[in-house]
Amino acid sequence: MQITKGLSLLIAILCCFTNLVAASPKISGELKKWHSIHLTFDGPYVSEMDTENPFTHYQFNTTFTHQQTKKQYTVPGFFAADGDAANTGAAAGNKWRVIFNPDEVGLWRWHVSFKKAPFIAVSELINSGYSVAGVDNLNGTFVVTKSDKKLPDFRARGRLQYINQPYLKFADDGYFIKAGPDSPENLLSYKDFDGSFKSDGHKDQLVKSWQAHQQDWQEGNPNWQNGKGKSLIGALNYIASKGMNSISFLTMNILGDDQNVFPYVDYDTYDRFDVSKLAQWDIVFSHAQSLGLFLHFKTQEAENQGLLDNGGLGLHRQLYYRELIARFGHHLALNWNMGEENGNWYPAHQTMPQASNQRIAMARYFHQHDPYKHHVVIHNGNFFDDLLGNDSYYSGVSLQTSQADFASAHDTVKRIRSWPVSNGRPFAVAVDEPGDAQFALQPDKYNPSHDAARMNGLWGALTAGAWGTEWYFGYKREHSDLTAEDWRSRDKFWQQAKHAIDFFELIEVEFQLAKNLDEDVINGWGLGKRGDFYILYSKDASQLLQLKLPQGQAKYSIHWYNPRAGGALVQGSKTEITIDVPLKYYFQKVKAEIGTPPNDINKDWVVLVKRI
Template identity: 35%
Template structure:
């Protein structure tokens, strides 16, 4: 008899009459993660049947609200600390969106590849499979950076996401590097498969240590050690630093094997994509939860261009491999509870390169739609689904209007304002407005250089950050570039302080928009102001934001509106309060003069024009 069949039979017999009741852990407040742990089959992470042939689903209900949450094998229930590889604990993570009494009911089934197929399977009895718990309102302030005070970040059919709890809209300003952030020496089962010698800054083990950020760790932060005794302080400190700079997003990959880094994967062995490393994934969860509590959204790129066909080429040749489905399901089961999360189908998806069949010809349009729909069907929280690409003609027209896709994460090196405008228009014309973000600006080889190489930050501030926001883009991630694999480049970056000036200027822009600009109601209207490098963002008749890339004076065409308007200036370099220029207020006309800035006429300025 095959081992798999023996495993299925043992799964049905393993539960004893002494099995303990399900355990509900977590802070019982809205927007806080609750973990429900069941006693189930005693299995091992080294057996593919553990993951393929078992499927836990937990249904959570409150009134008419229902979530069907996928669960996962959890070894002994505390693998992140114990490094356990086997056990009988099965868990589901759930983030309730309201207070009140919630019920739960767990269902564990077994059958051949039941985890990735729409088959019922055979029910495995769970002791105390159902129960209730009472949720109170969140006690975290909605003004806190902690997302537990604001709720789940949702796509709401516009160009910006909205927090379900606070109702606030979200603008992203964050770091896009290192993309292999999870290649950290404090995680179990983590090493550089290829041992690339071109990254000397990472040391002999070729992993991130984030030594410069150990000073940013605090005693009340999460703490763990891996199997070799390396601790979490470097990564936790890095997360603290990102939050302290006012950044609110990170771009990272859970899979870089056969990609640029060869150093991140969720499995025990990256050559076998059916057995997941339970303790490593628990440790990832601790890091991700700390990010969320620190107000950091996660853009999770599920593949990169070099490994985008890894599953299909290595695991049977089907257009949608079962191992890919299992990978998506495990990522959703473990991390879908996070409040601010975006699934990205992959970095530079759709590209072909010189490796030919090693990479394949890129995912087809049919595959991208199938991948998106599988994620949407599996994820009970409906997190946005996006894809990273460089060209408006390559993949995005084929996805425009698709109901299970929320937009592009763009890679560009010029014309940032116009390319965002073009993508937004394409999505509106197709009847489904997209979230359009700029997530690899300044060219793959160049990227955002350290402050020492670019002290003023004029080019990235003017041509990327403000150009994107003034177009109606949903935010920016700063990618560090290849830079001949220098110690500060994308894969090898250890110290984010070397770009601190750009973090400061990014925070200034995001804070300004959040405090003064009703951006969720506005649109690009560059034709209202003369000058090719001047931008306008408008809510017709109410609010106009004018950005003068090269400073000077400007006039605003308000021919189709009437009334008086106040004029205030904002300094994108130094920030501070809104300032008076030479004209404090004016009356709408086809040639509404906005006056001169308070000082430094040659620098870039933002002018806020609001109806009285």
């Protein structure tokens, strides 16, 4: 009898020890600053279509606390099926995962809250559910060391942050000027992703192969399921090789132009997510970040803005946002776009158009639930005048213009940048769809020089104070906004956009403090910090550029930059400006001639005038 009792006690102790070991998470990813660290727990065994919905009936959060600074992040977790769903296609399993991206070296403590109750996933009452045994209240530590990554990998620069300025800043390495394709908006409509979208009868003919970029995949690049994904990974390799640093995509276009991109298990279900497809999306996004490609998440479009909860923040919209944050918020350089062409601005809406209070509520949700406080923007449709108050948590806008020659970009950015700031958050403006709906940025075969796009769209936006541009392809040419699968179709323009990025890296001025100074420029556009530096743009340098400079005593250097060919800053006919005028009237300025460039006098040029 005593032996039996002893054996029973020993077995109980061993079982407890076994459960303790099993409950400890598997930690994967490099334990380094700015790297994504995965903690995968053994939790309840469920499936995507379980009677007790794993996406609504569980609330899984992990709080990470840095030992030295006491910084704290509460990160939502998610159902991960078998833990390797990208490769297995699994829809069921007992793996639950949280992905954390630390911003400090040293010791981090983690603590899990895992509750179960009907619809608790969207409840703010975190203690209202039943504790999930074996996972809830687990805690532990890990030590983070310095990153060893090099540029262009964003892990060498840190998180891209909005810091109450019109330009975004990397935590460890300066400010960011963005350029890249805005098209195709259905980038994720891709045959190698899992999911029902490929044969559900909703515009299946638009599903992409990205075959033209299969050649750009390189040995050692990621893929899934024994070779899938190579052509889309290759497309990212190509666009990064051209010096672009941004991509843009819809994550939900049900009822929209394409209808093949959504995070759900099928077209008509909005509370069940396709775990393997989303894991494959994240492979693509992770590779993009390693290449230095910013992620522009466009969460909905005009046609489906009322699809979830009639545009409100009910169960379906909150679930959607929570999954986006949980699965993809760990990436370093991104923005959440609350809606492409959003609002009540055209006569035949497919779903309920969103009102101002709903537009504001979406941004507030991300401000409250995204642990990393990524940049939050919205796209017009309705313009942005209703988003300026103290209750608005938008940090920027994603601007669409409509003129074929891109000519309205400059003045529209100027207008937004000039708005008074009442809430301490001036908008960071990106021109993400310049041009008309029909043609916009045409393929090289139709417009190899891209003069209007370069002059009015690109440099017009930047000299007005935009922090970046993205390029829409129109719908009337091949390789359109919906049909594009070959970014080489605009190869000649990507180089010109790269020259603009290069210029801002060359000039060594605090361009993040710049404002539009057109009023100080004759025969050109101007951006700068008055009396310190000026970035001038002339569409035709034979039209004599003049600059109005403050009175006093000062000397300025003059350097020219070729926006068509790039290269170094060069000297023109005049290398310096000297101002020696007594300061009599504060509001008066001194006109100074800039001179002419070293060649191509009838072409467009950029000029840097910098106080010595």
